[in-house]
């Protein structure tokens with residue numbers, strides 16, 4: 001019987017989850033007895049303690065994944081892999097309330113957002129890839145004297161390193177395609193929000209995945225994450241997180257076994273609002289797109305460019321709308337709360353420093369700009385009168401801070417939107433479909449949404465260009481990311497000629 005951690009929530013629920021590392025379908029303590037404290041995002045108070053992986057535990061998890069790949073998983077029919085993914089989706093659906101509660105208490109995500117958006121997205125992802133199991137593509141080609149099969153095969157042991165902002169959903173973006181095509185996996189959950197991983201591990205076991213196919217370990221990035229990135233038996237690593245960590249993982253892969261790396265990094269999304277846009281619609285999406293989950297969203301539309309002729313009207317309406325958006329900050333489990341806490345005091349401090357920097361560099365605060373009450377809350381903040389070289393315009397803040405600036409021509413706003421080292425996402429608001437098409441083509445990003453913001457779909461690829469990373473989660477493209485290519489050439493006897 002695994003040792004359990006009990007957490008009593010503010011609304012009187014009892015969450016009981018194992019606190020060990022999940023290796024070979026067992027919950028085990030760290031071999032060196034290492035632990036990590038899990039903190040309440042409101043005030044950093046301790047919620048509990050769970051095991052944290054060190055190098056020895058990472059080695060054990062990789063060994064389990066390797067044994068599972070060579071013995072059981074490799075030979076299992078694709079349809080059986082799909083069935084297991086579907087079962088996991090059903091179990092997550094059954095336990096959606098518990099998982100949403102965990103995301104609320106651990107990551108500060110509003111309970112309703114987690115239950116209605118993050119958890120369903122995780123389920124959709126599993127169901128989408130369950131159907132694609134056995135469809136990793138491949139081709140049959142004509143060659144002189146015979147034919148060639150181009151096969152797509154799993155890498156073997158893979159790893160995933162996940163950030164704290166929407167951990168369950170992002171874990172599924174990696175786990176589902178990786179398993180659908182026949183890999184085994186070690187998942188390192190974020191040390192700031194690891195509790196979802198403990199619950200998920202229980203569901204993996206209940207779904208009936210063979211031991212070692214999925215291993216879930218929490219641990220510090222520079223310890224467990226680094227050990228995975230350097231591991232000689234891990235053949236592919238998929239990372240979502242910050243640019244500096246992405247670079248460190250790339251270096252670790254280069255210095256060790258040249259494992260395949262995919263990186264989903266940060267963003268500084270632009271929202272382009274043209275004068276011909278439906279104003280109400282643009283206001284709705286740009287205000288949501290710059291404040292959702294307290295701005296702790298990689299695809300945030302934190303640079304809003306508005307055409308000059310509607311700028312004043314837009315600014316007034318945006319201010320009214322945004323001030324009505326965060327009227328009640330507090331407990332993310334409480335249904336009346338519309339603004340939860342940031343993930344940690346570190347994040348709180350970092351965001352306030354960015355706001356100070358914005359003021360120091362001469363931008364004007366349209367609204368917000370202060371800490372909110374006690375705990376890790378910051379007002380939704382918008383700056384105007386910005387210059388393109390200001391820190392708050394160039395750097396990812398990962399908080400509820402946006403800038404609004406004017407533009408005159410289409411050409412000018414495309415230039416401004418592309419004048420960024422980031423290239424994850426952008427949004428275009430216009431009622432002119434030719435313009436929508438033209439501008440979408442010209443934007444240097446991985447995803448453009450037209451007359452809308454966000455919108456993740458399991459069947460559409462998601463990822464970045466430039467320093468937002470490379471590789472894609474979701475969509476059929478993800479299957480390619482988790483497979484390697486083998487060419488097999490068949491020649492009819494005597495027909496191959498030099």
Ligand code: NAD
Nearest residue numbers: 162163164190221222225226241242245264265266267298
């Ligand atoms: P982070 O880079 O600090 O941490 C991400 C993960 O990497 C954590 O699990 C952490 O433990 C681990 N890690 C840290 N140092 C490591 C190391 N040296 N080696 C291996 N692993 C290490 O990022 P974060 O603060 O958790 O997340 C915020 C960042 O993630 C933002 O930049 C955000 O834009 C980005 N993000 C991107 C996407 C996307 O899909 N593109 C989605 C969510 C978040």
